[in-house]
Every structure is written in C-alpha cells, then in structure tokens.
Amino acid sequence: MAAMSWWILPLLFALLEGLICSATGTVLLTQRRILQANLVAHGVLPGLAIALALNLDPAIGGWLSGLAAALLAEGLIRSHKQQQEAVINTVLAGSLAGGVLLLSLLNVRVDLEPLLFGDLLTAGWRDLWQTLLAAALSLGFLVSNYRALVFSGVDPDGAEAAGINIKRLHTLLAVVSTLVIVSAIAAVGVILVIALLCAPAVVALHSSLSLKEASLKAAAIGASCSAAGFGLSLALDLPPGPLIGLSCLLLLLLPRASQQRN
Numbered sequence: 001m002a003a004m005s006w007w008i009l010p011l012l013f014a015l016l017e018g019l020i021c022s023a024t025g026t027v028l029l030t031q032r033r034i035l036q037a038n039l040v041a042h043g044v045l046p047g048l049a050i051a052l053a054l055n056l057d058p059a060i061g062g063w064l065s066g067l068a069a070a071l072l073a074e075g076l077i078r079s080h081k082q083q084q085e086a087v088i089n090t091v092l093a094g095s096l097a098g099g100v101l102l103l104s105l106l107n108v109r110v111d112l113e114p115l116l117f118g119d120l121l122t123a124g125w126r127d128l129w130q131t132l133l134a135a136a137l138s139l140g141f142l143v144s145n146y147r148a149l150v151f152s153g154v155d156p157d158g159a160e161a162a163g164i165n166i167k168r169l170h171t172l173l174a175v176v177s178t179l180v181i182v183s184a185i186a187a188v189g190v191i192l193v194i195a196l197l198c199a200p201a202v203v204a205l206h207s208s209l210s211l212k213e214a215s216l217k218a219a220a221i222g223a224s225c226s227a228a229g230f231g232l233s234l235a236l237d238l239p240p241g242p243l244i245g246l247s248c249l250l251l252l253l254l255p256r257a258s259q260q261r262n
Contacts, residue, residue, distance in 0.1 A: 014230045020131065022223075023216075025196065030211060032156075034198060040181045042092050045100070046065045047066065048065065049110070063182040137176055138179075141176045
C-alpha cells in the first residue's frame, strides 16, 4: 500500500495548484495585470539569494522579494499609465539582474532546473499547507472584492470615478497573487506557475459571461491540465512539471487546429 500511495500527495498538490493558479490568473487577466505574474515569478530571485545566504526560509525571502517587485511596478505604472507593459518588463529585468548579481556577490549557488520547473515529487505537507493558506486568502479576496473587481475589469476609469479605490484594489491583488505564485514555485517552478496562471484563464474567458463563471471554469481546466500532466509523468516516467506546462500549451493549440480544419 505504501508503495502505491507515494504519488497521492504530489497529485493532490498538483491539482490544488491547478485550481488556485488558474482562478487567480483569471482575475489578473481581467484586471490587465497578467504580466505581473511573470514579474513576481522572476522577482523572487533576489530574496531567494539573500535568504539562502542568511540560512533563512527561501519561501519568505522569495515572497518579500516578489512582492517588492510587484509593488514597485504598481507605483511606476501610476506614473507611466500608457506604458504599463514596458514598466513591468523593465522591473522584471531589473529584479532578475539584481538576483543574479546577489548570487555572485553572496557566493550562493542555486540550481536553476528546480527553480524553473520545480519538483512535485518532493512536495511535502508544509508545501501543501502553504498553498491552502494562499488559496484561502485568494478566495477571501475574490469574494470580498468581487463587485469592485468586475467593475474595474470592465471600466477602470469609471470604477475610480464611482469611488472604488483602484490603488488599494491592485495593491491587495499584488499581495495575494504574490503569495499564490511563491507558494507554488517551490514545487512546480516558475515556468509551470506562469502556464497555469495564463492558459486556463484565456480558455475560460472565451466562453464565460461573468468573472465568477470564468474563475470556476479556469480552476477546473487548470486542475485537469495538472492531472493530465501528472498522469503522463507516471506513465512515461518523466518529470511532471514540464509535462503540465506542455499540457497548458496544447490547451491553446487544439482549438486553433480545430478551427483551421474547419
């Protein structure tokens, strides 16, 4: 029985990450903040380097560093509203460069493969509890700010004119999304987090009439991608992270191929 059950915790973790990342990605996409996910995922490197040098928990260092990058980008976007993508990409590049520089200055070695693709098979109960906490906070944020998120997603200028504090809303979104992303990176890696944040949300939004419907559909799609990738990894004896990432890509390619045949 023990030999057959070793995969249960990694599978549970993969399904949970598929649910939470995809639902959070839907909110980020409707708020035009999906690039922020890429920024946070790469912005963890400076904090990771400092935490490792000080023998601290890398997750804490990564969360603080990723959040700092997200908040810096939010502040700069308000000064450069028409160049949002350029601002985020610039902060991303600066964060990544700062992380690489710190690794050299602090003489810290980081294995890039686990950082990029994670290792679901080494996920433990601590990782699961961190993800459950991130899921609870993300759900609480979505429920308590649902109307504001819908309004600002459709008409941000009108929402601000109606008295919605857009600055506060986006700051809270940055905090919650950073927690979600960092809680997943340790086990599933940067590449997989970005894939799960984006692909299911894109597909779900095409066939949804509300943010709630889109979030639920994206969560179900993300969990399905995670299950498919994990199942293939068991059958083919390959790492699950890259296979889940490829399943997200196929999610976008299959409808396109179907349209071309028609």
